[in-house]
Amino acid sequence: MHPRALVGTVLEARRRHGVAAAAGTLLEGLAQVFVRLEFVQIIMLERSRAPAQPAETGGRFGAVLADEATLLALQAQEDWGIDAVKLAALRAGDQCLLNLVDGRPAGYTWVHSRGLPEILPGLWLRLPPGWLYNFAAYTHPAFRGSGLQSWRHAAVLRHPAWQGSAGLVGWVRATNHASRRGQGKSGYVPVGWIVRVGLGPWQMTLSSTSLTRRGMACLPAPMRPAAAAPAR
DSSP: OOHHHHHHHHHHHHHHHOHHHHHHHHHHHHHHHHSEEEEEEEEEEEGGGSOSSOSOSTTOEEEEEOOHHHHHHHHTSTTOOOOHHHHHHHHHTOEEEEEEETTEEEEEEEEEOSSOOEEETTEEEEOOTTEEEEEEEEEOGGGTTSSHHHHHHHHHHHSGGGTTOOEEEEEEETTOHHHHHHHHHTTOEEEEEEEEEEETTEEEEEEOHHHHHTTOEEESSOOOOOOOOOOO
């Protein structure tokens, strides 16, 4: 990050979130000059903490699972962020819950239910049984301010596809204070952290023991079942 940009980011963090947030932002920015540093918080939303009555008016909000044809149609439009990575995730078994407002697509959130999501490039997180990984949430600019952020988390847990789940797991960068505050309003609580440090080809990942106690583990190269041989 350019020094001027870093100063501006630090001052903005101090104005909006206080001195401690500014100090953390400064340290992360300085560290990035010498090494590649990623510091994230793992957050969890237990089913019991999800809002029982999401903010909605007269049944205006709805949600459906998006199929590939729907996502391709959204990809052809501007501002939806549907790329090849998300389409590959759908084909691999992840699912996209499309948010509707008055029947119109308004945003989405993605759900991984197989227990081993790739949370950062080359870093997988083994989840405890029954937990979902919630990622890539998005609200279209035309619908921001409608209260969709907290509503969509509860919508996932209310959906028939995931009614038996324990809750949602996600992550947020430690210095993204606005996102951390928004997730807190949705009922998420921080349960641990992961730090990844890289310098050239060398890389090290550390995680808090609180994640281990909750049945989670970082896996840089998880074992995957061998592909089935083609029928002859």
